[in-house]
Amino acid sequence: MTLHIEHLAAGYGRRKVLQDVNVPQIESGDFVGLIGPNASGKSTLFKTIAGLIAPMCGSISLAGDDITHLRRRDRAHRIAYMPQAFGCNALLTVFETVLLALKQTGGWRVQSDNLDRVSDTLAALELGHLSERGIADLSGGQAQMVAVAQTLVRAPEVVLLDEPTSALDLHHQLSIMTSVKNEAGRRKPVVIAALHDLNLAAKFCNRLILLRDGKILADGVPQDILARPEIGETYNVVTDLERTKRGALYVDARLSA
Numbered sequence: 693m694t695l696h697i698e699h700l701a702a703g704y705g706r707r708k709v710l711q712d713v714n715v716p717q718i719e720s721g722d723f724v725g726l727i728g729p730n731a732s733g734k735s736t737l738f739k740t741i742a743g744l745i746a747p748m749c750g751s752i753s754l755a756g757d758d759i760t761h762l763r764r765r766d767r768a769h770r771i772a773y774m775p776q777a778f779g780c781n782a783l784l785t786v787f788e789t790v791l792l793a794l795k796q797t798g799g800w801r802v803q804s805d806n807l808d809r810v811s812d813t814l815a816a817l818e819l820g821h822l823s824e825r826g827i828a829d830l831s832g833g834q835a836q837m838v839a840v841a842q843t844l845v846r847a848p849e850v851v852l853l854d855e856p857t858s859a860l861d862l863h864h865q866l867s868i869m870t871s872v873k874n875e876a877g878r879r880k881p882v883v884i885a886a887l888h889d890l891n892l893a894a895k896f897c898n899r900l901i902l903l904r905d906g907k908i909l910a911d912g913v914p915q916d917i918l919a920r921p922e923i924g925e926t927y928n929v930v931t932d933l934e935r936t937k938r939g940a941l942y943v944d945a946r947l948s949a
């Protein structure tokens with residue numbers, strides 16, 4: 693099962709944000725980091741893959757099917773998208789909120805395996821202790837982790853996470869990224885996460901796609917992409933790619949003089 697994007701253009705009204713985006717073969721089990729500065733088009737790409745924006749031209753195919761024309765219910769079975777901003781119903785518990793995410797694919801009838809799926813997902817994300825807490829009583833980081841749980845619980849073929857760690861402390865950044873990577877390795881969805889932290893992207897992703905001004909500038913393994921001069925140019929900083937004593941990639945970035 694692969695995701696493949698060809699000559700994609702998309703935007704808002706007449707304004708084209710994405711221009712001739714080509715992404716060859718993202719394979720099942722890949723954990724792709726979508727990187728690029730603010731306003732480069734990362735969320736727009738996610739919204740287009742998720743079907744919230746219709747492409748102006750080009751195609752997006754999943755396992756050979758063109759998904760740009762899928763019906764909403766069929767798309768919900770195959771693709772789950774966690775937006776940057778997520779709304780919460782103040783009256784629901786964490787457990788109910790994650791269970792509600794299953795409604796998009798399973799309808800209103802709750803089956804016992806749905807309850808197990810919710811419990812397992814919350815446990816995998818270290819959120820079990822929050823199950824009965826009201827969703828309105830969570831911290832920003834806890835609410836963000838619940839949004840990740842809502843995405844993963846649906847067990848889709850494509851998982852799109854828009855900045856899943858932006859509100860998280862160091863432990864929870866590592867914990868969420870580890871859980872997502874484990875999910876990619878175990879169930880083998882295509883996973884794409886928009887990330888601003890290049891070191892986190894290097895640590896967990898097996899492929900990075902660099903977007904600037906709606907165009908793909910580089911696509912490849914982290915050690916190649918992060919070593920390229922386009923990284924510094926794109927973010928308007930000076931970068932050096934180093935290896936830590938433990939062998940991890942580390943991007944040292946500073947403002948140019």
Ligand SMILES: Nc1ncnc2c1ncn2[C@@H]1O[C@H](COP(=O)(O)OP(=O)(O)OP(=O)(O)O)[C@@H](O)[C@H]1O
Binds near residue numbers: 709
């Ligand atoms: N609903 C919208 N209507 C019109 N323009 C929009 C809309 N959403 C985004 N844009 C514009 O599209 C461009 C790309 O925005 P997008 O949100 O895709 O970038 P991004 O790379 O996800 O940014 P960030 O890293 O800041 O979240 C920006 O110029 C933005 O102002």
